[in-house]
Amino acid sequence: MPPCAAGLRVAIVSDAAPERNGVGAYYRDLADHLRAAGARVDLVAPRCRAGTWYGGLTLPLPGDPTQKIVLPSPWLVSRRIDRLRPNVVIVPTPGPFGMLGMHLAERSGAALVVGFHTHFEALTTLFQNWGIGARIANGYLGACHRLLFGKSDLVLANSQEMMAIARSIGARRVSLMATPIPQRFLDFQPVPARRDLARVLFAGRLAPEKNLEAIVAAARRLPDIEFLIVGDGPMRTWVEEQCRGLPNLSHSGWVRRSRIMALIDEMDALILPSTVESFGTIALEAMARARPVLVSSACGILSWDVLSRGIFRIHEGEHLADALARLRDLDPAIRERKAHLGREGARDINHRNLQHWLAVLSGDYTDSVDVGR
The missing domain is CATH 3.40.50.2000 (Glycogen Phosphorylase B;)
Structure with a gap:
C-alpha cells in the first residue's frame, strides 16, 4: 500500500x-x-x-x-x-x-x-x-x-x-x-491496432536532438508508410519544407495534450529515433495505448527492465527505415503481443511510481522503493 x-x-x-x-x-x-x-x-x-x-x-x-x-x-x-x-x-x-x-x-x-x-x-x-x-x-x-x-x-x-x-x-x-501517465491512458480500453503497419507517429519538440532527418529519410525510402510529425520547435520550418516534397510525410504542428491519446489510437506505431533522450514520455504513453513503440538506443526508457521488454529497438548503426521495415514485416501477432507487454509494463510502473513519490514526499529518501527496474 x-x-x-x-x-x-x-x-x-x-x-x-x-x-x-x-x-x-x-x-x-x-x-x-x-x-x-x-x-x-x-x-x-x-x-x-x-x-x-x-x-x-x-x-x-x-x-x-x-x-x-x-x-x-x-x-x-x-x-x-x-x-x-x-x-x-x-x-x-x-x-x-x-x-x-x-x-x-x-x-x-x-x-x-x-x-x-x-x-x-x-x-x-x-x-x-x-x-x-x-x-x-x-x-x-x-x-x-x-x-x-x-x-x-x-x-x-x-x-x-x-x-x-x-x-x-x-x-x-x-x-x-519513473514517469507518470495520465490515468485515462490506462482506464480506457485501447482501440485495437490494425494488422498492417501503415501509419507511424512522431510527437515531440522539433529540435536537433530528435533526429528528424532520420524520419524524413525513412519517409523517402518507405513510400508505402504514412509518417505524421506532431510538435513545434526550432526545426519547424525545415520540417514543413520536407513535407512539401514527400506525399507520405505530414506535419500537424503542436497539439493539445488532451488530443494525444486519440492521436496515438489512430496510428499503427510510434517512433522515437532521438540522439539525446533522457526518457521519452511519449513512448510510455503509446505503450499505455498498446501501440508498438520503436526507439533508438539513446532513449532512457530502455534502461527500465519492466518497460524495455515491451519496446522495439533501432539497433546500433541501423537506419530508422530498416528498423521500420523490419517491424512492418513482423507477424502482426508478434507486434500485438509486444504491444500488450508494453501496456502491462506502463500500468505497473505508473502504480509503483506513485508509491515511490509518496514515500519520498513523506521523507523516505532511501533507495529501497522498487520503481520498476
Whole structure:
C-alpha cells in the first residue's frame, strides 16, 4: 500500500509550462495523481495558451522561437508558497522559476526535491549556430544545477545514466524516479491496432536532438508508410519544407495534450529515433495505448527492465527505415503481443511510481522503493 498522503502539502515550482514539453507534462500528471491520493498540491509554472505566455515577464529563448524564458514575480510566487506552507518543494528545472523555488524552500524550511530530467548542458552542444551563446548557456545551466543539487535533500533522475551525471555535477543523494501517465491512458480500453503497419507517429519538440532527418529519410525510402510529425520547435520550418516534397510525410504542428491519446489510437506505431533522450514520455504513453513503440538506443526508457521488454529497438548503426521495415514485416501477432507487454509494463510502473513519490514526499529518501527496474 502507498504511504498515506493526508497532510502532505507539495509545491511544484517549474519553468516548464504544463502543455509545452515532457517535463511540463510530467509534473501536471504527477500533481493530478498526488491530489487523487489526498495531497494538497500547487503547481507554480508559466502557462502558454494560443501562443501567448503567462506567468511573468517573457524573454526569447535563444535558438527556439517557439519557447520563452519567463521571469516570475517573486512576490506573487512567494505569496502562493506562503499560503500553501509546503512540507516539500519540488524543483524540476534550473530556470528562473526553479531557482526562486529553491530559495523559497530554504526560506520556509521545506524539504527540497530536485527532478533531473534533462541534461541541458549536453543539449547546448547541439546548437552550433549559437556560437558564444552556447558556452554562456552551458555555464549558466551548469552553475544552476550545482547550486540546486548542493541545496537539495534529494535529486531524482529518470535513468541510471542521469543519476551518474547528477552525481558528477555534485548531487549528494540521488534516487531513480519513473514517469507518470495520465490515468485515462490506462482506464480506457485501447482501440485495437490494425494488422498492417501503415501509419507511424512522431510527437515531440522539433529540435536537433530528435533526429528528424532520420524520419524524413525513412519517409523517402518507405513510400508505402504514412509518417505524421506532431510538435513545434526550432526545426519547424525545415520540417514543413520536407513535407512539401514527400506525399507520405505530414506535419500537424503542436497539439493539445488532451488530443494525444486519440492521436496515438489512430496510428499503427510510434517512433522515437532521438540522439539525446533522457526518457521519452511519449513512448510510455503509446505503450499505455498498446501501440508498438520503436526507439533508438539513446532513449532512457530502455534502461527500465519492466518497460524495455515491451519496446522495439533501432539497433546500433541501423537506419530508422530498416528498423521500420523490419517491424512492418513482423507477424502482426508478434507486434500485438509486444504491444500488450508494453501496456502491462506502463500500468505497473505508473502504480509503483506513485508509491515511490509518496514515500519520498513523506521523507523516505532511501533507495529501497522498487520503481520498476
